Amino acid sequence: MLKIENLHKSFGKHEVLKGVDLSVETGNVIVILGPSGSGKTTLLRCINFLEKADSGRLSFKELDLDIPRASSNEISDIRKRTAFVFQNYNLFRNKTALENVTEGLIVARRVKKSLASEIARRALDKVGLSGKYDFYPHQLSGGQQQRVGIARAIAVNPDVILFDEPTSALDPELIGEVLAVMKKLAEDGTTMVVVTHEMTFAREVGTHIIFMDDGTIVEEGTPDDIFVHPKEERTKQFLRRITPDYDFRI
Amino acid sequence: MLKIENLHKSFGKHEVLKGVDLSVETGNVIVILGPSGSGKTTLLRCINFLEKADSGRLSFKELDLDIPRASSNEISDIRKRTAFVFQNYNLFRNKTALENVTEGLIVARRVKKSLASEIARRALDKVGLSGKYDFYPHQLSGGQQQRVGIARAIAVNPDVILFDEPTSALDPELIGEVLAVMKKLAEDGTTMVVVTHEMTFAREVGTHIIFMDDGTIVEEGTPDDIFVHPKEERTKQFLRRITPDYDFRI
């Protein structure tokens, strides 16, 4: 359904994405792993045209386009059918938690106000924010903000949701809950691309795992391929560190 | 060395801290656990007077003061001897990574420029940012920003460092590295108060664990007390969720 081919992106002289290919089928949950700075966020941003890639093709359902030459109509079309959960939340600062969620429904999807509120409330409840409807972002704790961001994305019921470390600010208890919400979405057939460091989630829910390093895809495959039979040395090295017993010596 | 007594803090009608006591000895690593919104960030902010508590006493080394009546001299004294790692990083937007770190050294601690650069570079190297000295915050990935924040705090060599989820944006590989840095600091005698969801770190490095919920300290003790023999039902419930096998059903 969503396909990226040979995506290149540089910031100045620094090449951040060095030809990335990605293919997502409907209902798939693609998990992107990789060390900090490997280009995961940039990849998601390019898919949503928040960053203009230097070259590459993107096909999304019936659309098939050369990224640098995408028209603003095509871009807005893609954005309407995808949602993004930002690593740093990016909540609308002038809107309450509830309004943050209804905004996309009312304005972009022309849902009636009352229905939008209804949907938004349900989405916020799902992520455990029943009591915080009318709080402004600066009145929310880090984890609460992150959950509003997730609710905002899932409420619009998009074809694809791009998650950028959706559980980073959450405590283990909530991580469980949020990942459960995501798993439920997956079961309902929502396609997802998830950047995460939650290996358990990756293993349980991911249908396809991608391991990125330094702007390229080092290895990809089923969770089993990656976690149990990794081929590349870099992947092995990365996974070795994930075992619960860190080596705290330097 | 650092002691908080009966700390109260409300936002409007909402009481966020309901009488918190805390006592930290030199060289201790206090780990604060607790669900999202339980008041962890607010507690750290009150210690550093970023939030003015409604009531409570604070003693820090030779200082002993009634928090609401602290003079600005006393406040600045405490801030000079502590450092804060923010949950949302709060890097100086108009300074490069290196400048973010040198700023406190040069301005607050009057270290010579060349020496400050030297120290800052070493701190950034420690958190794995050797190549990013001259990047501005918006040019850095989430994890890179978080590490600059850590480097900024450790570079000034304070008596106490307050960490607010210092590894949330990091991949497991880096988490290990950063936690190793923190462990090293602990071994060198730096006192730390750490809000984290990294249970492994809590268990390994924490000398004292505090479990907070809804603005109060529910339970505290050694890692062994909390993780192996928790007394309170709420604690048990929280810890139960931490086991690697989430229940993804809702």
Next chain:
Amino acid sequence: MTLDLEFMMRTFLLASAGIPVTLMITVVTLLLSFPAAFFMAISRIHRIKGLKVISSVYVSLIRGTPMVLQILLVYSLLPSLLNSLFKSAGLDIDIFGINPIVYAYAVFTFNTTASLSEVFRSALQTVDIGQMEAALSTGLSSFQSYRRIIIPQALVSAIPNICNVTINLIKGTSLAFIMTVKDITAIAKVEAAYGYNYIEAYIVVFLLYIIVCSAVQQLFKLIENSFNVNSHIPAKEVG
């Protein structure tokens, strides 16, 4: 030196008739300037080719030339030019019959647009790019993102400066007198001329401006507060 109180009373009443004129010019000017200034600010921020250059030249040209010159061009020269054009085209349009306040609208709009575009430019830049990204990725169009997310946030820092511009505009409308448009100041001056009651006239003008400008400032305070309550900026200080 004694003040002619009776004159002051009379002039106060007469000159209050200038308040609607002053306000009319102000309101029309603001209504016309806002969209124009906004698009200029946008074209500079987004570095839209061509438009950006035009905007910067416009801003510096308008800000950089005396208003009297602009009035001469718009009020005196332009109608003459149009008149001879119409005449040679055989059209029978009475260009000189146009209410001179129209020229006042034009001149003040030119100037206010220039200043406001800089106000907007600086205010729009206070909004974090993440807000725009979030809005776009939520499916809002650029226009909707600006209207619903970016502008409300930008207004917080723009309002005090819009207030400055507006107050200057209100006081500046007295220049419309060159075009025979009589605002508060002009009426008072006409009254003062016959008996040389300038001291009294200026006191009256001062009082009237206090009334008008206070109302306007109060209005802006209210708007500012209503935006502030709903927004991110905690007035509180960390010190």
Next chain:
Amino acid sequence: ACGAANETKGAATTVQKKKVYVAHTQTYVPYDFVNDKGESDGFEVQVLKEVDKLLPEYEFEFVPTSDDDLLIGVESGKYDIGVKGAWVTAERKEKFIFPENYIAASIIGLTFRTENADQIKDMESFAKFSGKLVPIAPQNAQYSIVKEYNDANPDNQVELTAAESFDVADAYTWLLEGRYDAYFNIQLSFKNNVLADNGAYHDLADKLSFVPYRAIPTWPLFNKNDQELADAYDTAIKQLQESGRILELELEYFGEDIFEYIQK
């Protein structure tokens, strides 16, 4: 007061000279203005300089300024005398002392298109013709004169519009293109700009005509507390008239004796 100062140098050490601040407008050429060297100049200013010479107990200091400041300053006492080609009205007499003797005179009249010369001969015929008069700045004497005319002729009025001062080129253009039908201004301006061979708008000389309406005497204004000074002025001005100095200055600044035109 240079001349006077020299003569009375001996006395000055014992008798303190009273300083008199004379404010004058700077743009009313050739009556009161600042010349290219930045000095106070003009017919009215020169007459006052002569007056100063005749009054040993006073020392005049000339302050060029705007009309508004001049009026406020003389009224409040910051300045003692103000000259701005001011015309006398009853209301003004409440604010200022007008001395017995005027200091100068202006000839004011209508400029209009030569093609209308048959219809426009004076104010009445102009009012009948259309009355469309180029706007006048209210602080100018012209404004008051037209106002007075209108008050005296309620059923044959001229359209009197007030506006901040503008530019004579505009006024002439507006006449030629028919925006207005007459322009009420001092004759000197017409003479220098249109009639003079080197005038800025000499090209228009055959298209525009001027008809004088009135010559009005203009007064210096004295602060209400300066009656003594006003009296001294009157004495001095008489002397100057008799000595022929005034006529000399008239010829220097206007090229003719304008007092001739004043209706007694």
Next chain:
Amino acid sequence: MRPFKPSFILEVIPLLLPFLGVTIAVTLSSVAFGSLLGLVLARAKVRGNKISKLLADGYTWILRCSPSIVLLFMTYYGLPKMLKDGFGININGQSKGVFVVITFSLIFAATMSEVMRSAYESIDKGQTEAAVSIGMSPFQAFYRIVLPQAAVVAIPNFTNSLIGLLKEGSLAYTIGLIDIMGKGTLVISRNYGAYALETYIALGIIFWCLTIVIEKVFLLLELHFDKGRKQVLSV
């Protein structure tokens, strides 16, 4: 057609230019004093206690309400009287420039206090928090971290006011201080009102050049402070 003599524009420029110094001196000193006072007022508004906040708000309110010409007369007539009656100081002999600068400074300060306040408040509180948390004093935090970021926001508005002030020569003229604008008026009157358009065009050219220089300088300054910031650029 309207009479127009382009060559006069060139003739008049050398007559006007000597007075540019007055314009620049008045503008610069007013901007300097006005900005300082504006800074004090802005500080009182964001960080002062109730009373100083009230005073600062009141000052801004009243100053913005008063037409500049009224204010000029108040300083020109009121100030010497006040000093004489109150302290026995006679400043009547002072150059007119002093009164003009005082008036402009007072007005400029009111405007600036709002420009600075809005700029200050647009900076995220987290920036100050981060600065004080590593031991900077609130002043250092302001000076080193917030100020450079706030400057970017304030500069366009500051430039607006500065350029506006530059052209306010007609006000100085009211009490007889001749700057370049006033000189233009004198030139026009010397020609019995002729060549006004030409003279104003000459003034326009001079002011425009000056404006371009000012804009360039402040744009560079803005860019200098702007490093590290990423705003609503095209997405």
